[in-house]
Amino acid sequence: MGDYYIVPILIAIAVYIYCSVGLKKLQNPKPPKAPVPNYHPLPITPPMKYYAPGADIFPEPPEMESEPSETISGEELEEFLLNEFKIDVEVIETTQSPSLDIHHLRLNKMTDLGTKMNRALEGMKARYNLPFSQMSSRIGDIAIAAPREDKQFVYLRDVMDTPEFEELADNPDAIPAVIGIDENNNPVCIDLTKAPHFLVAGVTGSGKSVCANSMLLSALASRTPDQLEVVLIDVKQVEMAPYNGLPHLKTMTFAPFGSVGMEGAYRVKQVFTEPGDAETALQSIINTMQYRYAEAKRLGVRKLGKEYPHILVIIDEMADLMLSPAFGKSIENKIVRIAQLARAAKIHLVCCTQLPNVKVLTGLIRANMPCRMVFHCSTATDSRVSLGRSGAENFLGNGDGVISQPDKGEIRIQAAYSDEYDVAALVEYYLESGEPYTNGI
Ligand SMILES: Nc1ncnc2c1ncn2[C@@H]1O[C@H](COP(=O)(O)OP(=O)(O)O)[C@@H](O)[C@H]1O
Ligand SMILES: [Mg+2]
Numbered sequence: 001m002g003d004y005y006i007v008p009i010l011i012a013i014a015v016y017i018y019c020s021v022g023l024k025k026l027q028n029p030k031p032p033k034a035p036v037p038n039y040h041p042l043p044i045t046p047p048m049k050y051y052a053p054g055a056d057i058f059p060e061p062p063e064m065e066s067e068p069s070e071t072i073s074g075e076e077l078e079e080f081l082l083n084e085f086k087i088d089v090e091v092i093e094t095t096q097s098p099s100l101d102i103h104h105l106r107l108n109k110m111t112d113l114g115t116k117m118n119r120a121l122e123g124m125k126a127r128y129n130l131p132f133s134q135m136s137s138r139i140g141d142i143a144i145a146a147p148r149e150d151k152q153f154v155y156l157r158d159v160m161d162t163p164e165f166e167e168l169a170d171n172p173d174a175i176p177a178v179i180g181i182d183e184n185n186n187p188v189c190i191d192l193t194k195a196p197h198f199l200v201a202g203v204t205g206s207g208k209s210v211c212a213n214s215m216l217l218s219a220l221a222s223r224t225p226d227q228l229e230v231v232l233i234d235v236k237q238v239e240m241a242p243y244n245g246l247p248h249l250k251t252m253t254f255a256p257f258g259s260v261g262m263e264g265a266y267r268v269k270q271v272f273t274e275p276g277d278a279e280t281a282l283q284s285i286i287n288t289m290q291y292r293y294a295e296a297k298r299l300g301v302r303k304l305g306k307e308y309p310h311i312l313v314i315i316d317e318m319a320d321l322m323l324s325p326a327f328g329k330s331i332e333n334k335i336v337r338i339a340q341l342a343r344a345a346k347i348h349l350v351c352c353t354q355l356p357n358v359k360v361l362t363g364l365i366r367a368n369m370p371c372r373m374v375f376h377c378s379t380a381t382d383s384r385v386s387l388g389r390s391g392a393e394n395f396l397g398n399g400d401g402v403i404s405q406p407d408k409g410e411i412r413i414q415a416a417y418s419d420e421y422d423v424a425a426l427v428e429y430y431l432e433s434g435e436p437y438t439n440g441i
Contacts, residue, residue, distance in 0.1 A: 048434035050224040050247065054160075054169070057221055057429050058422045061155035070094070070101050071146050072128065077103055080127075085120040092140050097183050098152040099400050099414045104140035117142070133394035135183070135412060145183075145412070147396045154181050154399075156214045156418040160221070162187040169222040175310050175348070178218035179211070179373070179403055180415040188403065188413050192219065192312065195371045195405055197339050197349040201356035201386035202375030207399035208352040209239045211373060211415040212314055215350065217422055219312060220248055225430075227306075231285060231313040232271045233278045235320040240271040242423045247430050250311060252284045275324040275331070278315070282334040285313060285347060289338065292345040304346055311347045313338070319355040322362075332362060339368035356386035375401035375415075 072080075074091030081087040088108040095102045117134060121144070124132045130147050137143035159165060159178045164187045168176035175192040182188050192215075200208045219228060229250040234240035243249065254277075255265040272281050288311065296304055315321065321331045338349055351369070353360050356377060366385075374387040376395040383392035387404060395401055399415035 047437055048225075048247065049437050050226070050430060050434055052222050052224050052227075053426075053429050053433075054221055055157050055165075055218075057425055058157045058160075058217070058418070059425060061153075061157050070096075071130065071149050072101070074103055077105075077144065077146075080124065081120055084123055085116060087116060087120055095184060096148070097181065097185055097414055098154050099148055099396060099398070100183065100412075101146045101148055102135065102137075102143050102183055103146065104137040104143045106140045107142075131394045131396060133391060147400075151396075151398070153417045154414050156217060156416045156422060159187045159189065159416045160218055162189075165189045165218070175219055175228060175312070176222050177215040178416050179215065180399065180413045183412045188411060189218075190215075190403075192348045193310065193346070196343040196347075197369045198351070198371045198373055199361065199365070199369045199386065200350060200352040200373045200375075201361070201377065201382070202354070202392070202395075202401065203378045203397075204354045206375035206377075206395070206397050207401065207415050208354070208373075208375060209316055210399060210417060210419075211375070211401075212316060212350055212352055213239070213423065214416040214418045216312070216314060217418050217426060218416075220246070220426055220430075223310075224248075225309070227309050229309045229311045231281055231311060232316075233281060233314070233321070234271055234273055234316045235275060235278065236317050237273045239316050240314075241273075242420055242427060244271055245431055246427050247434060252281060254280055254284070275321055275327045278321055279327045279331055279334070282313075282331060282338065285311070285342075286334060286337055289342050289345040289347055292347075293341075296344075302344075308346055313347065313349045315349075315351045318351045318353045319360045322353075322360045323355075332365065336364045336368055339365070356382045358385055361385055370406045372404045373401060373413075373415075374404070375399065 074094050078089060078091055081089055089105040090108055091103050092106050093104045095104070121132050121134060132147075133145050135143040135145050156178055159181065165176060165178060168174050168189055168191055171191075173193065177190050177192050179188040179190060200212060202208050216230065220230070225247045228248060230246070230248045231250050231252075232240045232243055249269045249271070251267050251269045253265050253267050272278050292304055292308060295308075296302065315335075318335075322328050324331070335349070335351065338347065342349065349369070356374075372387060374383070374392045374395075376397040377383045377386065377392040380390035380393050383390045386392065387402065392401070399417065401415065402410050402412050404410045
C-alpha cells in the first residue's frame with residue numbers, strides 16, 4: 001500500500017525523458033531523407049533551368065574554437081633532438097594548420113640527417129605516442145610536423161568563401177573543386193579541367209569519401225546541370241545514395257543484355273551500386289567520349305563548346321570493382337581508356353581506393369592517372385604504390401594527406417570537411433529550384 005508514491009516519480013521520469021529526447025531532436029534535426037532512386041523507366045521531362053547557389057547553400061559552420069595549444073613546443077623539440085639523438089637544431093619558426101604544428105628547423109651543424117632523423121622521429125613517436133613526420137621546409141633546412149591535440153575542422157563552406165575559390169568559380173571555363181587547406185592555412189582549390197583525373201588513396205576512415213564529397217559538392221554548388229553532369233559509382237552503397245534525385249546526375253541509356261540495337265533500352269539517372277551496372281555505366285561514358293571526339297572532328301574544332309557539359313565521374317571504393325571476379329578486368333580496361341582519352345572530351349575521373357596495392361592500382365592505372373591525393377596508408381608499401389614514396393603511413397587520418405600533381409609537386413593538405421547535411425541541403429535546393437524553360441529563352 002505504502003509504495004504508491006513511486007507512481008508519480010515514475011511518471012515524472014517518463015515525462016522528463018520524453019521531453020529531453022524531443023528537445024534533442026529539435027536541436028539536431030535529421031537530414032531530409034534522400035528521394036527514392038529514380039529507377040527505369042524514366043519519365044521524359046522537359047529540360048529545366050537552374051541557377052547555381054554558391055557557397056551559401058551549405059549550413060553555416062560552427063565558430064572556430066579558441067586558439068590552439070602546442071603538443072610539443074619548439075624548445076622541447078630542440079632539447080629532445082640534441083639530448084637523445086645528438087642532432088643540433090634551432091627551431092626558427094612554428095606554424096599551425098588546423099591539424100598540425102609545423103616546426104621549421106635550421107641545422108646548426110652539418111649533419112648527415114638521413115637515417116639519424118628517421119631514428120629520431122621513431123624515438124619521438126615512441127615517447128609521445130604520436131605520429132611525427134618529416135617535411136620539407138620553405139624557410140628552414142627541414143620541418144617536423146607534429147599532430148595537434150585539439151585538431152580543428154576545415155569546413156567546406158569556409159574554403160568556398162575564399163577569394164581563391166571565388167576566382168575559380170567566376171571563370172566560366174573552369175570546374176572549381178575545393179580540396180582543403182595547405183600547411184600554411186592557404187586554401188587549396190583545383191580546376192578539374194586542368195587536373196582532370198585523380199586517384200585518391202588511404203585506409204578506411206582516412207577521409208577519402210569526405211574529400212571526394214567536398215570536391216563534388218563545391219563543384220555542384222558552382223555549376224548547373226547544363227554545365228556539369230556527374231556519374232557516381234559507389235559499390236559500398238553508403239556514401240553516395242543521398243545524391244539520388246540530383247538533376248546533375250547524367251541520364252544514361254542502358255540496353256538489356258543480349259538486346260539488338262536500342263531494342264528494350266531504358267534510361268537511368270541514379271547512383272550506380274552494382275559492379276555490373278558500373279561496368280555498363282563506364283562503357284556508356286566511353287561511348288559518350290567517342291561521340292564527342294567524332295563531333296569535334298565533324299565540326300573541325302579542337303575544343304568542344306558549351307553545349308557539351310563537363311562530366312565528372314566519381315568512383316568510390318574502386319577496389320570493390322577491380323577485384324570483382326566477373327567484371328574486374330573489363331572495368332580496369334575501361335578506367336584506363338577513360339583516363340587516357342577523356343580529358344579532351346571534357347570528362348574527368350576521380351577514383352578512390354582503400355587498398356592502394358598493385359592489384360588495384362595496376363601499372364596501367366598509375367601511369368595514366370598521375371594526379372594523386374593520398375591520405376593515411378596502413379603501410380609504407382601502400383604509400384610507395386600510391387604516392388611514389390613512403391611517408392603516408394605517418395599521416396594522421398581524418399583528412400590529413402597530400403595532393404600530388406605532376407606540374408605542381410606535392411602539397412600537404414588538410415581536406416575540407418562536409419557531411420550529409422551539406423549534401424541534403426544542396427540536393428533539396430536543386431530539386432526545388434528548377435523552372436521549365438519558357439518559349440524563346
Ligand atoms: N577532412 C576531414 N576533417 C575532419 N574529419 C574528417 C575529415 N575526413 C574524414 N573525417 C572523419 O573520418 C571519418 C571517415 O572519413 P571517410 O571519408 O568516410 O573515410 P574513408 O572514405 O577514407 O573510409 C569521417 O566520418 C569523419 O569523422
Ligand atoms: Mg569511403
